[in-house]
Amino acid sequence: MDKLFNPEIINLTQYIFFTGKGGVGKTSTACATAVTLADNGKKVLLVSTDPASNLQDVFGVELNNKGTSIKEVPNLEIVNLDPEEAAREYREYVLAPYKGKLPKSVIDNMEEQLSGSCTVEIAAFNEFSSFITDKSIKKKYDHIIFDTAPTGHTLRMLQLPSAWSNFISESTHGASCLGQLSGLEDKKEMYKEAVHTLSNKEITTLILVSRPEYSPLKEAERASLELKDIGISNQILVINGVLKEDNENDEISSSLYYRQQSALKNLPEHLKNLEAYAIPLRSYNVTGIDNVRLLLKKDIKKEDNNKLKKEPLKGVKSLIEDLYLSKKKVIFLMGKGGVGKTTLAATIAMGLSEKGTKVHLATTDPAAHLKFVINEENNNLTLSKIDERIELKKYREEVLKKAGENMSEDDIAYIEEDLRSPCTQEIAVFRAFADIVAKAENEVVVIDTAPTGHTLLLLASTQSYNKEISRSEGDIPQSVLKLLPRLKNEKETEVIIVTLPEATPVYEAERLQKDLKRSGINNKWWIVNSSLLAANTKSDFLKLKAKSEIQWINKVNQISLGNFAVIPWNSGELKGVNLKKLIK
Template sequence: MLLIPDNTMTKYIFFSGKGGVGKTSMACATAIHYALAGKKTLIVTTDPASNLADVFEQEIGHRVTPIKGVGARHAVPVQNAPVQLFAMEIDPDEATREYKESIIGPYREVMPDDVIASIEENLSGACTTEMASFDRFIDFMGTNEYDVVVFDTAPTGHTIRLLELPVDWSRHIEESAEGSGQTCLGPVQSIQGSKEKYDRAISILRDPAETNFIFVMRPEDLSLYETVRAAGELGSIGINTGEIIINGIYPEEACGVDFFRKKYLAQQDVIKEADKLIDSPKRYMFLRDNEVKGIEALTNISRELFDSAEARKCNSAEVKKTPPLNSPLTKGGYRGVTNPEFQTPHFDINQLFLPQNGTKALFFTGKGGVGKTTVSCVTALRMADKGTRTLLVTTDPAAHIGEVFGKKVGTEPAEISKNLYAVMIDQETAFREYKEKVLNDARGKYSEDMLSAMEEELNSPCIEEMAAFEKFAQFIESKDYDLLVFDTAPTGHTLRLLDLPFDYARQMEIMADVSSGSSVTGNITKERFGNIIDILRDSSSTVFTLVLYPESTPIEESYRAMIDLKKAGVETQLVIANMVLPEEVCTNDFFINRRNMQIKYLGEINKKFKLPLAIYPLMEEEIKGIKLLRAAHIEVKPRYGPRVENRMKKVLFVCIENSCRSQIAEAFAKIYGKDIIEPYSSGSRPSGIVNPKAIESMKEIGCDMTTHTSKSLSDIPDIEYDYVITMGCGDECPFVKAKHREDWGIPDPKEMDAEGFRKVREMIEEKVKEFVQAMENE
């Protein structure tokens, strides 16, 4: 039987599961299968930290893009055969701009400017971003343009939230229409047309003849636990699970060493348990000795996935006993300092993690499935064992820290061991508490009509996100603990969480009651958000750590996260490579190949991130319980090839006024050129201010230029620069001593509208990235 029989094929196929289980690979392979079968197929990712482009090895982005090299199979080759496979990565920022314009656009020619400004203010709230991405996703559920639409969704907890939204928003629009006629996104009439679309989406999602929902899981206890829980939650809103793919099974023939034999037997136990707990068809996919990237590899996966014989047998190569490779990895980490790249001073992880003066916050983030929760639990326990009063907080809606500790963890801090407490932020509980608190505070201060209006606003689905953030903010501000350890959701959703104080700071200004200074959102104020932003940016009190697995996709996703954090003024201070194979247990071709791949990527991690690298080896047993958490060990290696200051290239970006182009280039150079270039900017006739439109354009992507100043040549060092880059000002550009000169020919955006500024900003960003890459290769 095929995964989805051709004779009853559903139009919409959803893939979800715990992070890191391989759902993107399975979704891509499925899309390729149908494209090769002659079906016009679209694959859409709803994950804000999408890696479709990494897997397909081509640029995709926020547009429907044809995937090269995938067309229908024909008995006889057909020239110029039509492309059958298309892909799109929904970008939250682009979706937000499109969504706002879809609402505002029809009114621009008929409404006065003050009304348009009012609508724009209503749409400036943080919930608009969630609504916009959701609306774009729904668009693909009403099209007849494709035979098959495959949705590669975010990790489970966020997918549940996504699929609940059409129900929540349809109800909220209906209730608001009967009440005040207002929603948090503005008047009901401005979004009334969306209700029919959402009702149609609900119908499609609940109809197994149109939609197949597939969970991908690993044969591990925690993955099974999350799959069972998520399937139950979907069932509660009328969506049934179609099939289960159990991915990453160890080939029995490769598991001769006791270390892997134990892991193989543990996996088999989980597979048997899955059969008991989940009454759905299942497919079985074996672990491969290389990573899945590119059309050829995905096509091989699709054949295995859709060939029932192949999907039920071990297809590993004949196992041969071979001596261990001469490699720098050992069970505890890197052996010695035989590699000169690691001959650098000792790095003290305790100094980084332990608080010095006041409360310290540690954030662990990364791609789903890389082991963030386990690493967070190991770290929190270790710091608590050192006598530090520690609170572990999970912001992941699919949290399982209770399962890792083997103790119940709820919405109030619970003692795990001496000095260690843990708590989870549950969005529904936070929402109930938040709503009750706001209404209780308002009673006695406002009329019954006002209270009814406030309650209606508080029933908006986007308030749930605000309530969860309020809970997060309370912990960030807490002084009850010496150390706060945050086990965050997968990368894209963590970046969204950290964007919220910036978004809400502006929204609170709009929502504030001018006469009383109070707000529907209770105690949240712009000043408070400013304090939270300051805490997140203070590297002495807050440490951001990226957890990754040494493979291409997690590395690329983590690097993008590091850049996005830097744009917001937040510096990453540590990288952890998790589940690194110990050398002594890799004694056959299968695991030697996997280990070789990891070693290659460990080198790339060092070169790309230029940060201290901590290595967590793969453990023989799944890490659960205090005893195993204490047994987990870590090896920290200092920063890769650190560049001393006099080796950094001094680069000057110049134009005439030093208000737009050169300022933007300097900002991007600081982001992408860390430890490589030392950037400056100036102008021959500085305007005295940085163009507000430039500041606003950079703010859209999370980069704060409010501290930049317009500088003359006398305000910068009088030296010979390694590079002077003129932005396109021709003969009017000032002359400055330099070893090398370039002119980028960037148009002046001073008189352009916001969209023009964005295009110039993107042009400068690409030029800076290319320049930094060239410097790295020197």
């Protein structure tokens, strides 16, 4: 990939949206694009709606939702919207007409339905729609840049007729995220105009940001196809963090280079049709105006002066020992896709089984590669897989069959879109998930993912899943009835949060922990995976990169109260006996 991303020579439209998986560098790229264009004399407005945004750290100034001028960049103004606060205000707005008129249990039900990621995204879209449709803003700025674009799922929901009904107060169909749009009737025309602007390729460009790795590239392809399906086709691909050359004197640098090159050579088919650009891997954190300006230009040798607040760093062996001594029966690993949950679940399962504990290891990983990760005989360890596609298909069929008995075509269309939401996927695997957790009666269960706190609260408050089960089967399985109390029992259950030593993954993991606390689920341990700092690199460039991880490892140390393990970046393929390398 030879073409470097340089906004000075690319013909960019007035509206520019950045999208991509968490931690790929959306915010850094959006900021660098905004500064570059402003330095070239363009009037630029940068709007962030990313809940994990660290724009204030990037620019070193206090930001607000009204607009802040940046002294060092005279043509740049920044608006930092807080989608969590927007979602809170939106929930109050939607629920206000029902309070005092409906029972508290119904209000609690509705409130939890409006607490998921879909609602946060819609509330954010509500906030920045005004920036898309405001004629004075269009006239004032040459470029309006959005750090984080709405997903195809959200945009399809905005276009559905039933989204503008009183769906939230009438529906009992049991899907996951009901009626997020029910309070927005008065803004229907503004949304229609905003969606039209997004799909107008003459004035809007969508920039898909990824890393040169398999998981983020597949996510970029999925997002690209979703958005293309609803008419947003003016897309370009930016691959961030490309190592420029192989360092033959360092095994880690060589392995990283060849792993990236393999991902780029095997680019997902759809992405091959997009105009693609690269941003080289930088050794420094992209904070401060100087570093933002440099991101799209060159690397600098700038050593991070942060010091580790806890040394020596613990490995996963300490975590396994604690799980063994505390006799935990149910162990979940949670975190965003691509952080290494499956490999680490296998490592923990193997470590416990070698202590003589009977362990059942289960995955919902669509790649189902646990059987490749665990490839040796172990009498204390059994494996299983939940096939999300099969469980989701069954759940959709059950819900739509019931809905088809008494709902209009418009409402059914809404339900079909609702069933595409991330929360629905979690609920769909709930039956198989509950059955596996029930094995904890006789052995330790390790699972490489779990429903989020929001989904568990939703299930607890509405019992929507239980209602669907009782309708279709006539009774509620004991495994389902016992699951939520078991998950809330900290003597029995441990949730391990997995993250990477970078800004966005750590912020997202912190929000995940807060979500779990809301639902009464304990989290003690964290794992910081793929750390260059913990690896023995000889590359001067990667040593600088490694030192930039220190502030995020210190942040995890603070959040976890010192209960965290650090896994080195590993150059080899981790499976079978090689997993034992991590248990040290």
